[in-house]
Amino acid sequence: MTFHLMDDWLRAYNAKTKQHNRHVLLFSGSVMCHPCVGLCNVQFVWFSQNTTSVSQHIDEGIILCI
Numbered sequence: 001m002t003f004h005l006m007d008d009w010l011r012a013y014n015a016k017t018k019q020h021n022r023h024v025l026l027f028s029g030s031v032m033c034h035p036c037v038g039l040c041n042v043q044f045v046w047f048s049q050n051t052t053s054v055s056q057h058i059d060e061g062i063i064l065c066i
Helices: 003-019
Strands: 024-028 042-046
Touching: 003 042
Parallel strands: 024 042
Antiparallel strands: none
């Protein structure tokens, strides 16, 4: 994922949620590809540093089982 791909996706997703009169809250880790853009229907909540393994169980080894 790159910054530009994420930015394009977020803007398209925001337009779709606006069209359907929906508001969305996205939880995200703090990685470089997540842009800080001002969107009217999509809002980000950033996880604190070093909490990914607690908030996203995929980092606890579940992916190794797949």
